[in-house]
Amino acid sequence: MNVILVGPAGSGKGTQAEYIKEKFNLLHLSTGDMLRAEIASGSELGNEVKSVIDNGLLVSDDLMVSMIEKRIAKDDAQNGVIFDGFPRTLPQAKALDEMLTKNHNSINKVIEIQVPRADLIARITGRYTCVKCGAGYHKLFKQPSKEGVCDKCGSTDFSQRDDDNEESANKRLDAFEKLTAEILPYYKDQSKLYSVDGTKAIPEVTSQVMSAF
Ligand code: AMP
Numbered sequence: 368m369n370v371i372l373v374g375p376a377g378s379g380k381g382t383q384a385e386y387i388k389e390k391f392n393l394l395h396l397s398t399g400d401m402l403r404a405e406i407a408s409g410s411e412l413g414n415e416v417k418s419v420i421d422n423g424l425l426v427s428d429d430l431m432v433s434m435i436e437k438r439i440a441k442d443d444a445q446n447g448v449i450f451d452g453f454p455r456t457l458p459q460a461k462a463l464d465e466m467l468t469k470n471h472n473s474i475n476k477v478i479e480i481q482v483p484r485a486d487l488i489a490r491i492t493g494r495y496t497c498v499k500c501g502a503g504y505h506k507l508f509k510q511p512s513k514e515g516v517c518d519k520c521g522s523t524d525f526s527q528r529d530d531d532n533e534e535s536a537n538k539r540l541d542a543f544e545k546l547t548a549e550i551l552p553y554y555k556d557q558s559k560l561y562s563v564d565g566t567k568a569i570p571e572v573t574s575q576v577m578s579a580f
Contacts (some may be wrong), residue, residue, distance in 0.1 A: 368393065368447040369472060371454070373551065374480035375543045376536060378489035378565045381482065381503075383576050384451045387535040393419075394444045398431060398452040401438070403528075419527050423538030423544075425455060432462040439466070455542075457549045476579055479547070480565035480572065484540055491536040498524040 374380040381397065388395040393503055397526070402420060405413035411423035416426050438444065454460040467473050479487055482490075493506035499522035503521045504511055511518045516524070565572055 368475045369450070369467065370447070371450045371474055371477045371554070372480070373477060373547060374565060375482065376407065376531075376539050377487040377494070378480040378482045379569065380451055380480055382569055383478075383553060383573060384449050386573050387449055387576065389445065393447045393449050395451060396435070396438060396444075397452070398435070398450075398455075401434060403532055413532045421535070423530060423535040423542065425542060426498075428456055428462070431459055432456075434464075435463065445536050454550060455546050457553060460550050460553050474554070474559060476549075476561060477559045478576055478579055479551060479560060479562045480576075481562055482565040486566060487540060488533060488536055490534055491531050495525050495527040495533060497522050498526050501530045
């Protein structure tokens, strides 16, 4: 089974992806995470995309499509994939369909998580993660139980994404709104689109997501 999760930055996409991944034994592919790993590795590709990402702009379709094509050819993708952050444009959506069709595969569900912009800005600008184990926290909504100490691993080292500032977040949300306006009708016409209310508590959003399956 192949699933696309569509939601703006801060919509809780990552949390829902984790759940779906466990439930159906799928590979979770977040293109944002893949690109950040490239940057962290110091590769030529990473250096190329860093300024694009920091400015809240989109990486080129060609680069994204070839990155995904290589990744889904690997063994761990053969049971199915949750695409998170991809496709973001109509050419990416069409290219994804083509590469899946080649392997006698297809997209089964597209789940859209809807959250109003004001809520998103508050969520994005306050979020941070533990550098050691990756656990996610929020300055307003989810502090570690002991200030400055990770609940999961005890580390005191935290970081915030460079692009999680208000200016970059607004740019990303502008781009997201413009582009989802392109891709959502594409999947709606194929009767694959399910929209859920992402302002609800996490378990309630999860149960809305599950009702799509
Ligand atoms: P995300 O973590 O999904 O918010 O992605 C962070 C940044 O990576 C985005 O703002 C884009 O610059 C870039 N990016 C991630 N996925 C894509 C994609 N499918 N197409 C183009 N750029 C992408």
